[in-house]
Structure formats: structure tokens, C-alpha cells
Amino acid sequence: MILLNSKLPSVGTSIFTVMSKLAQEHNAINLSQGFPDYPVPEKLINCVTEALKSGHNQYAPMSGIPALRALVSEKINQYYQANYDSETEITITAGGTQAIFTALAATINAGDEVIIFEPAYDCYSPAVKLLGGLVKPFELHGPDYEIDWDMVKKLFSANTKMIILNSPHNPTGSVLSKKDIDALIKLTKNTDILILSDEVYEHIIFDDIKHQSVALYPELRERSYIVASFGKLLHTTGWKIGYCLAPAKLMLEFRKVHQFNVFSVNTPMQVGIANYLKSENIYDELSIFFQQKRDLFRSLLSQTNFKLLPCKGSYFQCVSYAHFSDEKDKDMAKRLTIEHGVASIPVSAFYTKNTDDKILRFCFAKSQDTLEKAVERLMKV
Ligand code: GLN
Numbered sequence: 073m074i075l076l077n078s079k080l081p082s083v084g085t086s087i088f089t090v091m092s093k094l095a096q097e098h099n100a101i102n103l104s105q106g107f108p109d110y111p112v113p114e115k116l117i118n119c120v121t122e123a124l125k126s127g128h129n130q131y132a133p134m135s136g137i138p139a140l141r142a143l144v145s146e147k148i149n150q151y152y153q154a155n156y157d158s159e160t161e162i163t164i165t166a167g168g169t170q171a172i173f174t175a176l177a178a179t180i181n182a183g184d185e186v187i188i189f190e191p192a193y194d195c196y197s198p199a200v201k202l203l204g205g206l207v208k209p210f211e212l213h214g215p216d217y218e219i220d221w222d223m224v225k226k227l228f229s230a231n232t233k234m235i236i237l238n239s240p241h242n243p244t245g246s247v248l249s250k251k252d253i254d255a256l257i258k259l260t261k262n263t264d265i266l267i268l269s270d271e272v273y274e275h276i277i278f279d280d281i282k283h284q285s286v287a288l289y290p291e292l293r294e295r296s297y298i299v300a301s302f303g304k305l306l307h308t309t310g311w312k313i314g315y316c317l318a319p320a321k322l323m324l325e326f327r328k329v330h331q332f333n334v335f336s337v338n339t340p341m342q343v344g345i346a347n348y349l350k351s352e353n354i355y356d357e358l359s360i361f362f363q364q365k366r367d368l369f370r371s372l373l374s375q376t377n378f379k380l381l382p383c384k385g386s387y388f389q390c391v392s393y394a395h396f397s398d399e400k401d402k403d404m405a406k407r408l409t410i411e412h413g414v415a416s417i418p419v420s421a422f423y424t425k426n427t428d429d430k431i432l433r434f435c436f437a438k439s440q441d442t443l444e445k446a447v448e449r450l451m452k453v
Contacts, residue, residue: 120344136164240385
């Protein structure tokens with residue numbers, strides 16, 4: 073028998089996989105894993121098909137095709153008034169998760185401490201641990217999940233290497249404010265602390281709130297890796313394509329890792345997406361599109377026994393049931409799937425400790441029909 077000591081002994085199967093599988097087994101409406109259930113724009117499909125047919129089927133350059141990087145650079149300039157050189161500061165990645173892992177692999181050494189706000193998207197912490205880093209979790213709680221930066225400061229040590237941000241936030245739908253940014257600028261001033269800013273929901277932000285990209289702030293930009301996602305932008309989460317932005321010095325290290333674990337991202341998707349983005353202006357419409365879904369879902373849910381938490385961005389709506397049940401959120405999520413036919417994500421899955429605030433996350437990136445049917449079932453809870 074081979075003896076294999078697990079590098080991640082306490083890690084099981086991701087909650088998204090667990091809940092999606094359970095939903096499938098019980099033929100439940102799947103509002104757990106975050107992905108759209110409506111068709112992708114026809115024109116986008118045509119652009120990718122055309123790229124495949126016209127022979128764009130060999131390796132792309134390691135950092136991504138120039139046309140797509142140039143479009144990203146233009147967009148960042150337009151939305152965040154920041155210059156990212158498409159040659160040296162933008163890399164196309166096989167999705168947001170790969171970009172996050174690569175940024176961590178390029179920077180985290182054994183013993184480095186990484187501050188993570190919890191509830192936190194589930195890929196951050198295992199990646200840090202795998203690299204020998206130490207996770208310093210900072211717990212946030214609903215309804216607003218606000219950050220007390222004076223308390224965050226207490227987590228700082230000589231070994232603090234990085235802070236991971238995520239706004240708009242998965243799973244809570246909260247967003248960072250200008251006040252948060254100001255505090256962060258102050259805290260990191262005259263330090264070598266890096267920032268990994270997961271901004272995959274940057275264009276899904278509601279009620280005219282302005283997305284506080286770290287790209288907007290030179291003091292933060294110089295120390296940041298920013299991660300973005302075409303999957304969220306184009307309603308194509310299964311295409312697994314995104315990008316990373318960072319100043320040249322940071323990006324040089326990122327690419328040293330990227331070239332040996334991915335090398336390059338699939339060519340026809342890159343060509344197709346570039347051609348689509350050239351002809352369509354999709355950025356501003358996205359928030360309007362998802363705000364309609366959020367508003368519909370919230371008004372439907374208000375007829376149920378669940379209490380709605382605020383949702384300022386992302387495609388997730390959190391609800392609390394603490395006022396009517398003591399059941400653990402993982403049990404509640406399971407029971408809703410099996411007995412009521414609606415799958416959700418228990419938010420306790422995103423905390424290191426056994427923190428259970430009795431909150432469930434629902435994905436509303438779904439057709440109106442799906443949302444209506446789901447809430448019809450949730451009314452019986
Ligand atoms: N980002 C998706 C979510 O939050 C899940 C992606 C995945 O399954 N890894 O639901």
C-alpha cells in the first residue's frame with residue numbers, strides 16, 4: 073500500500089459540487105451553484121463558431137491573444153481610468169479560479185500570512201495552505217457584512233504578505249465602499265503587503281452603486297493582482313475563461329507560474345470573445361439585466377418566511393431563517409433540496425470556524441420561470 077499524506081487533510085468536496093449533485097439526484101431546482109440557466113447570446117456562439125471554423129485552433133500566445141488583451145486594456149481605461157499595458161500587465165486565464173491560484177502560487181511562501189474575510193469564496197484558503205501559507209481569517213456577519221478595519225489591523229504581523237478582497241462579494245452580495253478603500257490605503261501604506269482582488273462580479277452591481285475596483289486607486293493598484301471573469305460577463309461560466317491584471321513587476325512573476333501550469337488558454341474562445349466584444353457594448357447592460365432578476369427574486373421571496381439580507385451586487389441573494397428554525401444551515405439546505413425541491417448553498421461552508429448564522433445563498437442568475445417555480449416551492453417552508 074502506498075502511504076500518501078494528504079496536503080489538504082481537512083478539505084472535502086466543494087459545497088458547489090455537493091449541492092449541485094444533490095439537486096440533480098432529487099430533481100430539485102438548482103439555485104445553489106452560481107450559473108445561468110438561460111441561453112447564451114446567439115451572436116457570441118456565432119463568433120466562437122466562426123473562430124473554430126476559420127482555423128484558430130493552435131496554441132495562443134502564453135499571455136493571451138493580443139486582440140483580447142487590448143480590449144481588456146481599453147475597458148479598464150474606460151471604466152477605472154487606469155492604464156494596464158496589454159503586453160506586460162494583462163494575462164488571459166482559464167477562469168477566475170486559475171488566476172487566483174496562480175497569483176497565490178507566484179507570491180506566497182511558507183509561513184506567509186494571508187488575511188481573508190469570511191464568509192470567503194471557497195478556493196482562497198486551500199490554495200494558501202497548499203503553498204505553505206497561513207490563513208488569517210477575519211469573520212464578518214450579516215446583515216451588512218461590514219469590515220471593522222481597526223480590528224483588521226490587529227491581525228497584521230511582520231509576516232502579513234497579502235490581503236484577499238472580493239467585491240461584489242460571493243456569497244453575501246455585499247460591496248466594498250469608498251470608506252473601505254480609504255481604510256485599506258491607510259493600512260497598507262509603507263508596507264509590502266500585496267492585495268489579491270477578486271472582482272469577477274464587477275459588472276453585476278446594483279442601485280447605481282459604483283464598483284470600487286482597486287484599479288481606481290494608484291496606491292492599491294501598485295500592490296494588487298485583480299482577477300476578472302468572462303464567464304460572469306458573457307453568461308458562460310462553463311467556458312472557464314477570465315483574466316488577471318497586475319503591474320508589470322507583479323505580472324512577470326504571475327506569468328512564470330502561468331506558463332508552466334496552463335501555458336496558454338484555448339484559442340478559439342479568445343478569438344470569438346474578442347470579436348464579440350468588438351461589436352457589442354455589454355458592460356453597462358449587465359447590471360440592469362441582473363438588477364431586474366434580483367428585484368423580481370426579492371419581491372417573490374418577500375412572500376415566504378425567509379428574511380432577506382441586502383444584495384448590492386453579484387448574482388446571489390442571501391436569506392436568514394434564524395427566526396423560525398434552529399436547524400443547522402447545511403441540514404436546512406439539504407432538507408430544502410430533498411423535501412421541497414430547491415437547492416441552495418449554506419453560508420457556513422464559507423467560514424473556517426463552525427460559524428452558522430443560519431443563512432442560505434440562492435443564485436438568481438436564472439430565467440423568470442425558474443425563479444417563480446422555486447419561490448412557489450419555498451412558500452411552503
Ligand atoms: N462561482 C460559483 C458559485 O459561487 C461556483 C463555481 C464552482 O463550482 N467552483 O456558485
